[in-house]
Amino acid sequence: MHKTFFVVTVWLVSFAFHASGQEIDLLIKNGHVIDPRNNINARMDVAITGGMIFQVAPGIAESRAKKVVDASGLYVSPGFIDIHTHVFVGTKPGFANGTSSISPDDFACRSGVTTVVDAGTSGWRNFPVFREQVINRSKTRILAFLSIGGTGLSGKSAQEDLDDMNPDSTFLMFKKYPETIVGIKIGHYEGSDWTPFDRALTAASKAGIPLFVECHLPQYSLEDQLKRMRPGDIITHSFEKVSERMSVVDEEGRVRPFVKEAQKRGILFDLGHGGAGFWFSEAVPALKQGLGPNSFGTDLHRNSVNAGMKDMMNVMSKYLAMGMKKEDVILRGTWAPARSIKREDLGNLSKGAPADVVVWSIRKGKFGFVDAGGNRIEGDQKMEAELTLREGKVVWDLNGLTAKKFEIK
Amino acid sequence: MTRNRKLLKTFRRFGYVAAILFTVAVSERSLAQQNQDIDILIKGGHVIDPKNSIDGLMDVAIREGKISQVASNIPVANAKRVVDAKGLYVTPGLIDMHAHVFIGNDLDAYIANAQTSVPPDGFTFRSGVTTVVDAGSSGWRNFRLFKEQTIDRAQTRVLALLNIVGTGMTGRFEEQDMSDMNPVMTAHMVKKLFPNIIVGIKSAHFWGDFTQVDRAVEAGKLAGVPVMVDFGEHDPPNSIESLFMQHLRPGDIFTHTFSYGPKQRETIVDENGKVKPFVFAAQKRGLIFDVGHGGGAFSWRQAVPAMKQGFKPDVISTDLHTQSMNGGMKDLANVISKFLNMGMTLQDAVARTTVNPARVINRPELGHLSPGTEADVAIFNLRKGDFGFLDVRGLKLQGNQKLEAELTIRAGRIVWDLNGISAPVWDTVK
Numbered sequence: 001m002h003k004t005f006f007v008v009t010v011w012l013v014s015f016a017f018h019a020s021g022q023e024i025d026l027l028i029k030n031g032h033v034i035d036p037r038n039n040i041n042a043r044m045d046v047a048i049t050g051g052m053i054f055q056v057a058p059g060i061a062e063s064r065a066k067k068v069v070d071a072s073g074l075y076v077s078p079g080f081i082d083i084h085t086h087v088f089v090g091t092k093p094g095f096a097n098g099t100s101s102i103s104p105d106d107f108a109c110r111s112g113v114t115t116v117v118d119a120g121t122s123g124w125r126n127f128p129v130f131r132e133q134v135i136n137r138s139k140t141r142i143l144a145f146l147s148i149g150g151t152g153l154s155g156k157s158a159q160e161d162l163d164d165m166n167p168d169s170t171f172l173m174f175k176k177y178p179e180t181i182v183g184i185k186i187g188h189y190e191g192s193d194w195t196p197f198d199r200a201l202t203a204a205s206k207a208g209i210p211l212f213v214e215c216h217l218p219q220y221s222l223e224d225q226l227k228r229m230r231p232g233d234i235i236t237h238s239f240e241k242v243s244e245r246m247s248v249v250d251e252e253g254r255v256r257p258f259v260k261e262a263q264k265r266g267i268l269f270d271l272g273h274g275g276a277g278f279w280f281s282e283a284v285p286a287l288k289q290g291l292g293p294n295s296f297g298t299d300l301h302r303n304s305v306n307a308g309m310k311d312m313m314n315v316m317s318k319y320l321a322m323g324m325k326k327e328d329v330i331l332r333g334t335w336a337p338a339r340s341i342k343r344e345d346l347g348n349l350s351k352g353a354p355a356d357v358v359v360w361s362i363r364k365g366k367f368g369f370v371d372a373g374g375n376r377i378e379g380d381q382k383m384e385a386e387l388t389l390r391e392g393k394v395v396w397d398l399n400g401l402t403a404k405k406f407e408i409k
Numbered sequence: 410m411t412r413n414r415k416l417l418k419t420f421r422r423f424g425y426v427a428a429i430l431f432t433v434a435v436s437e438r439s440l441a442q443q444n445q446d447i448d449i450l451i452k453g454g455h456v457i458d459p460k461n462s463i464d465g466l467m468d469v470a471i472r473e474g475k476i477s478q479v480a481s482n483i484p485v486a487n488a489k490r491v492v493d494a495k496g497l498y499v500t501p502g503l504i505d506m507h508a509h510v511f512i513g514n515d516l517d518a519y520i521a522n523a524q525t526s527v528p529p530d531g532f533t534f535r536s537g538v539t540t541v542v543d544a545g546s547s548g549w550r551n552f553r554l555f556k557e558q559t560i561d562r563a564q565t566r567v568l569a570l571l572n573i574v575g576t577g578m579t580g581r582f583e584e585q586d587m588s589d590m591n592p593v594m595t596a597h598m599v600k601k602l603f604p605n606i607i608v609g610i611k612s613a614h615f616w617g618d619f620t621q622v623d624r625a626v627e628a629g630k631l632a633g634v635p636v637m638v639d640f641g642e643h644d645p646p647n648s649i650e651s652l653f654m655q656h657l658r659p660g661d662i663f664t665h666t667f668s669y670g671p672k673q674r675e676t677i678v679d680e681n682g683k684v685k686p687f688v689f690a691a692q693k694r695g696l697i698f699d700v701g702h703g704g705g706a707f708s709w710r711q712a713v714p715a716m717k718q719g720f721k722p723d724v725i726s727t728d729l730h731t732q733s734m735n736g737g738m739k740d741l742a743n744v745i746s747k748f749l750n751m752g753m754t755l756q757d758a759v760a761r762t763t764v765n766p767a768r769v770i771n772r773p774e775l776g777h778l779s780p781g782t783e784a785d786v787a788i789f790n791l792r793k794g795d796f797g798f799l800d801v802r803g804l805k806l807q808g809n810q811k812l813e814a815e816l817t818i819r820a821g822r823i824v825w826d827l828n829g830i831s832a833p834v835w836d837t838v839k
Contacts, residue, residue, distance in 0.1 A: 099562055102531055103528075106731075137516075306531070376828075377835050399797035400797030405805055406800065406804040
């Protein structure tokens, strides 16, 4: 009896404390929430506590929050996931530990991206360096596709070395860092031998993670690549027009039958914009025929950031300009890529999920968007990141949404 | 005889006429040829080139990487590529006189060869900047590494102030080491070894008296270059009046002008919101006031009253590094926008990011659009709307205009094109 009374008292007191106290660290009020994972597409409030999503509901009382952000007229989504980047930045020439890679924080925060996947810039030999030098030191969450080549993108001679494509060592590195390594990449090989592809597939199968296929495999036909891929495997640079790989649409602008077949079978098409990987002449007819990207991988690297690509929101805005609905754009920037890398803890605003959130606006005006061929498409709207939160912390605030007004005393 | 003479005269006359006709033909032809050789013609923009006192609608022609002509109505027919800049502003490529770009993988270091620095290209072109001055990230001991790793590989023109400390900004303790502040060696690096890249000396982060500043000035005198001082980690603060009037020379640079951290750094605006009189006097004396926004060095409570009382910085710069890039600073266009919203004219702001810094670092070939100079050009739109601008204390100033870089050209190459104004529409191309 005494004990029960005590428990009830504690419960009542704590309830009262919670009700009057401020159990919410940050409350984003009145934004239009688009959270495809939870089928939310409405005006709602988003409450964050302890770096996690606490509640998404209409009319959460401001009195419960330590800090309130007014997101009227703005959209609120899970932080974006960019599954094709090169962020193993260092001082060597080239990509692996090199100057062609770039620091994710430089570009992610300002474009609403909270998670990037490095696309095989490292392999099992140099992943630990990548991890120590970049992954552990970035605000952006960095995951990785491990290259089947032992040293990742370390120059042509290393990338062509069959002896250094070891599925067992690759698998063991995955076993060591399963929270970071989310796929295996095959992407750079000039021979006609399928051994590298098969070894990458072996490592991926053993680890139960997807294979990520990039285009620099000139001797493999697109049809053969797609045929060897399993449902859930990802092909990138989907809408490129280069000599190294056949386009997904034919000369008449029709999506090739075997591409449609692959799509039906569950092969995932990542955009992989980069400096050469995205052309309106391929992407526009493909989209009209039902082949859009499953994810908006930017192929972020030193040469794409100042070209037509720019950043992930610019790439997403291209699809708005091409007629994709904003809800579909958000799906492909959040939940779809999270699922594709089997990280269903990400890309959603479910209670308890890490509070990676982007508050964004649609800017109206007259805009142009450029593809890898230097051709332009016109649009009247453009997405802009107003506020980016990474595990509840503000990592970008464009217009001072979270700030107090300056006043002269 | 007479007849012959007459004939000769006629011939001569004919010859003159022919010669004149020929000359005219040739010059017309060469003119046409010259015009056909315009690589990029920027049409119809509002050109602001403070050095040349240009402030109006003009066309800018670029040929072989250089400015070939700035004039009204340059014919379109003679250009290979035309950029329609109607409604936009055209300026010389901006100079960011305070940045930290010595990125590297010394995981124990702070800014020198370390991760607090950023690679310049990702931040410069998208805000109209074509030249950055690294503000003392390296010293004479590690400048060569900086050059090899960053300067030689960047598309952005990277110049540098050399730190008076031999190891540059390796860490706070190294920066106190008076046995590693060598004016002679520092001056040799500037004058004898790298005069094309090193444009001045930096003194920063020193906890002691005026020793470091004085050594930097000594090096500056030996090398004939200015000194930039970040003067604010003294507890209690050292006198900035003494710094301005006794230790620095006209042409030397005081950075972090609008910083507010009175416990360690004397402020230029007093606690009653008044600009200290000696600050005006120092500017009159020729001391250069640089913004150097950074992650901790720009407060509205300093900048707003200063601007109201007519104190304008000589140079607007970012202090770009990882701790400032995603905070209130963002990029140079954003920092300029802050001043526009505090009442500075666009013309004044452009001068403070082009001709002024070029003069300060004694690089007269930069910061203007005179024919024959390397074609570093920026095109901006001035966005109207409702914007907020953050200072380093998380306070916001509301504004209604914001500068956005539309197109950036570095040495005649388009290195940034926000909306594809230089690109053809995709379905018009075969």
